[in-house]
Structures are given as structure tokens and as C-alpha cells.
Amino acid sequence: MATQHDLLRNLPKVDECIKRLDQFVEPETPPAIVKLAVQRCIEEQRRRILAGEVVDELSDIAWIQLFRTEIEKQKRPNFRRVINGTGVVIHTNLGRSLLSRKAAEALMQAGAHYSNLEFSLDTGKRGSRYSLVEKIICDLTGAEAALVVNNNAAAVLLVLETLARGTEVIVSRGQLVEIGGSFRIPDVMAKSGARLIEVGATNRTHLFDYERAITPETSMLLKVHTSNFRIIGFTAELSAEEMVQLAHKHGVLVMEDLGSGCLVDLSRFGLPREPTVQEIVKAGVDVVTFSGDKLLGGPQAGIIVGKRDVIERVKKNPLNRALRIDKFTLSSLEIILREYFDPIAALQNIPTLAMLTISADKIKKRAQALLRRTSKDIADRCVLSLMSTVSRVGGGAMPEYNLPSWAVALQPQDMSLNAVETDFRQLPVPLIGRIENDKFIMDMRTIQENEIAMVADILVGYFGKGPVL
Numbered sequence: 001m002a003t004q005h006d007l008l009r010n011l012p013k014v015d016e017c018i019k020r021l022d023q024f025v026e027p028e029t030p031p032a033i034v035k036l037a038v039q040r041c042i043e044e045q046r047r048r049i050l051a052g053e054v055v056d057e058l059s060d061i062a063w064i065q066l067f068r069t070e071i072e073k074q075k076r077p078n079f080r081r082v083i084n085g086t087g088v089v090i091h092t093n094l095g096r097s098l099l100s101r102k103a104a105e106a107l108m109q110a111g112a113h114y115s116n117l118e119f120s121l122d123t124g125k126r127g128s129r130y131s132l133v134e135k136i137i138c139d140l141t142g143a144e145a146a147l148v149v150n151n152n153a154a155a156v157l158l159v160l161e162t163l164a165r166g167t168e169v170i171v172s173r174g175q176l177v178e179i180g181g182s183f184r185i186p187d188v189m190a191k192s193g194a195r196l197i198e199v200g201a202t203n204r205t206h207l208f209d210y211e212r213a214i215t216p217e218t219s220m221l222l223k224v225h226t227s228n229f230r231i232i233g234f235t236a237e238l239s240a241e242e243m244v245q246l247a248h249k250h251g252v253l254v255m256e257d258l259g260s261g262c263l264v265d266l267s268r269f270g271l272p273r274e275p276t277v278q279e280i281v282k283a284g285v286d287v288v289t290f291s292g293d294k295l296l297g298g299p300q301a302g303i304i305v306g307k308r309d310v311i312e313r314v315k316k317n318p319l320n321r322a323l324r325i326d327k328f329t330l331s332s333l334e335i336i337l338r339e340y341f342d343p344i345a346a347l348q349n350i351p352t353l354a355m356l357t358i359s360a361d362k363i364k365k366r367a368q369a370l371l372r373r374t375s376k377d378i379a380d381r382c383v384l385s386l387m388s389t390v391s392r393v394g395g396g397a398m399p400e401y402n403l404p405s406w407a408v409a410l411q412p413q414d415m416s417l418n419a420v421e422t423d424f425r426q427l428p429v430p431l432i433g434r435i436e437n438d439k440f441i442m443d444m445r446t447i448q449e450n451e452i453a454m455v456a457d458i459l460v461g462y463f464g465k466g467p468v469l
């Protein structure tokens with residue numbers, strides 16, 4: 001056993017390690033990465049020696065192994081693809097919606113080539129980026145005009161700042177929602193410079209509540225989709241039509257923050273009935289905002305639709321420039337929107353919609369396919385089983401609603417569940433699942449058809465021949 005002093009003194013020198021490593025690293029590895037990795041490993045070993053965790057010197061082979069593992073880690077991008085086995089379709093932490101194949105291609109084109117982002121091909125003069133999608137949004141929603149900004153939070157802020165700064169905005173107490181990531185209606189309202197007038201009770205707000213609160217200072221009635229929570233039992237709130245009727249009688253505007261903003265009625269597939277954007281527009285609401293990457297299934301964006309004169313005012317707000325979308329959003333959003341011209345195909349082509357409407361039977365087949373590919377190879381180290389489970393819509397949409405689904409459940413035989421879960425998170429393509437009843441659950445609703453083989457390889461690699469790290 002070496003003394004701490006000896007251990008520290010005998011730590012290898014960075015330059016020597018780099019020289020020795022030469023034959024072990026892939027030739028295209030940047031020297032800076034090799035140096036960084038070597039420094040990290042030696043520092044970490046020094047820390048462990050000082051913490052009294054080391055009793056013997058590492059062999060040369062052990063050092064080389066450490067260096068190589070660290071080099072691989074350093075070469076990997078921090079931002080990378082993962083496999084979503086959580087069953088949460090619009091998983092905000094895992095990137096919400098996946099683009100359709102065509103939309104992903106459009107995004108690559110926008111990145112790799114010049115484009116007519118702000119150039120009118122008709123006139124040869126400067127054009128507007130917004131005009132590339134405005135007409136399509138109007139055609140799909142029935143709105144007179146539209147504008148797209150960075151996300152729905154930005155959309156709400158921009159609209160309030162334009163139309164309601166220095167005035168009163170009336171909101172039902174049952175709709176003062178916090179979305180998460182510190183987006184709260186009262187806070188956004190304060191930032192916009194509008195004064196929030198709360199009316200009604202948490203569970204019930206009536207027409208007379210709004211009517212009594214309207215003063216000469218009132219600029220609008222705001223309806224907010226409660227998204228991530230639900231008040232059940234003895235409840236009442238106004239429909240969009242009722243709010244429009246009341247507001248217009250008093251010469252004030254109606255805004256609705258729809259949150260998810262669905263363009264197709266998903267209740268045919270057994271999901272809860274959500275008002276579509278078209279219905280809200282038709283009800284006469286002056287301005288509607290919704291997300292691009294929730295139920296719409298597109299890129300992150302905040303879509304604002306409404307009456308022409310109202311949208312024109314919003315467009316002219318200088319804040320709009322600060323919240324503008326880039327060419328990647330624009331290119332992929334246009335293609336996602338175009339998918340909706342064929343609603344039946346959209347349900348297949350837009351992954352968010354496909355995952356929400358896929359039948360439980362098909363999910364079960366996926367689970368069985370994964371079991372067939374894996375079970376017998378790794379049976380001595382883990383037990384895999386078919387399990388019925390429930391998935392979630394996610395993204396704050398349709399909370400509490402359980403989508404019947406199927407999962408592959410994994411029980412390791414000779415190691416802890418937490419170790420497996422951690423190791424899966426560290427893979428080159430991490431596999432994210434959930435732990436439930438002492439099992440690692442992979443919900444096959446959110447694991448794509450073409451990922452089944454990858455998951456099988458991960459499981460066989462990990463349990464068949466030891467960890468694949």
C-alpha cells in the first residue's frame with residue numbers, strides 16, 4: 001500500500017500521457033480534446049487520493065482505459081438525441097414535439113443553403129419572413145391575419161404589451177395558471193404593463209362577474225386555457241362565444257391563450273374534446289395565441305391569429321423584432337402546417353399526432369417485437385416482460401388523461417435498478433424510461449418503430465456482454 005504522498009508524487013505527467021496515448025486514440029481526435037481528457041482524469045485521481053479513496057497506483061492499462069473513456073465522453077456533443085421510453089408524448093424536458101420527416105428535411109435545407117427568408121421572389125425586393133407562413137395559418141384556422149414569434153409565452157407577452165399596456169385586463173380566478181418554467185399569467189401580465197383584474201371564484205366565474213368588472217379602463221377580457229390542471233366538480237366558466245358577445249357589447253377585446261392549440265379534433269380517437277383553433281376563431285375571439293410544439297406537433301413557436309386590425313397593431317410593436325423566429329423555425333413550421341392540408345395524412349406524418357392516435361394494439365406489437373429481439377439473449381441477467389401501462393399527453397395538454405398503452409418492463413437480476421437507469425442515461429444515445437414498482441419501464445408509445453432495433457441492441461449489449469459504456 002502506497003502512502004498518500006507517494007501516490008500524489010507518482011501521478012503521471014500530462015505531456016507524457018498524451019505522447020503515450022498517440023497510438024490509442026483515433027487519428028482525427030482533436031489534440032485539445034485529448035489534453036482536456038488527460039487533465040480531467042489526472043485531476044480526478046488527485047481528488048480521490050486526497051479524499052483517501054485510493055490505496056494503490058493505477059496500472060498503465062488502467063490509465064489508458066480511463067483516458068480513452070474520458071476522450072469518448074469529451075468528443076460527444078452535450079446536446080444529443082435520446083430515446084424516449086417515458087410514454088410522455090409532448091415531453092418538455094425531452095424536446096416536446098418531433099418534426100415530420102419532411103419538416104426535418106426543410107430545416108436541413110434552411111441551414112445548409114441560402115433562402116428567400118426576407119426576399120420577395122416576386123418583386124426581387126426585400127420581403128417579410130412572416131408572409132411565408134401567414135397565409136397558410138389563415139387558411140387553416142380561418143383567421144384574418146397571423147404572426148409567429150419565438151414561443152407562446154412570448155406571444156402572450158407581446159399581445160398584452162401591444163393591446164393592454166396601461167389598461168385593465170379581466171381574467172377569471174380559475175384561469176390564473178402557472179405553466180412551469182416560471183410562466184405565470186399574473187407575472188406576464190405585470191411585465192406587459194397591463195393591470196390584472198381578477199374576477200369570480202376559483203371554481204366558478206359567471207357572466208355578471210366579468211360585466212361588473214368592466215370599466216372605462218378595461219381593454220380586454222382574457223381567457224386562458226388551464227392546460228396543466230383541471231378544476232372539477234361544481235364549476236362554471238364562460239364559453240368563447242359568451243365572452244365575445246359581452247366584450248363586444250362593451251367595446252372591449254377578447255383574447256384567448258389556448259396553450260396547446262390543436263388544429264384537429266382528437267376526440268374521435270378517444271382523447272378529451274379540446275376546442276380547436278378554428279372553433280375559437282369562429283367564435284369571434286379577437287386574438288388567439290398557441291404553441292407551435294405542443295399539440296400542433298411542430299417546432300417551438302408562438303402563433304398569434306386574429307382580426308386583421310388587431311394583428312396589424314401587434315406586428316408593429318418593436319418588441320416583435322426581439323421575439324422574432326429564425327429561419328429554422330420558419331422552414332419547419334411551414335412544412336408542418338402544410339401537412340394539415342391533408343388531415344388524415346397529418347395524423348400519420350406528424351409524430352406527435354401519430355403517437356397520440358396510435359392504437360394500443362399497435363403499441364403492444366412494438367413491445368412484443370422488442371421482447372422477441374431480446375429476451376432469450378439476456379434472460380439470465382434480467383427479466384423482461386410485457387406490461388400494460390398508461391401514457392400521458394404531456395406539454396401541459398390534457399392533464400390527468402391516461403392513454404392506454406403497453407410497455408416492456410425490465411427487472412435486473414444481479415444489479416440495482418438505479419444503476420441500470422443511470423447507465424442508460426449515459427449511453428451515446430441515452431435510453432430514458434421510468435422506474436415503477438421496482439421495474440424499469442419502457443413505454444412503447446414514445447419509442448419509434450425504427451428505434452426498436454436500437455433499444456434491443458442497447459439491452460443485449462448491456463446485459464448480454466456486460467455494460468456497453
Ligand SMILES: *Cc1c(COP(=O)(O)O)cnc(C)c1O
Nearest residue numbers: 151152153179225227259260291
Ligand atoms: C404552454 C403554455 C404557454 C407557454 O407556451 P410555450 O410555447 O411553452 O412558451 C402559455 N400558456 C398556456 C395556457 C400554455 O399551455
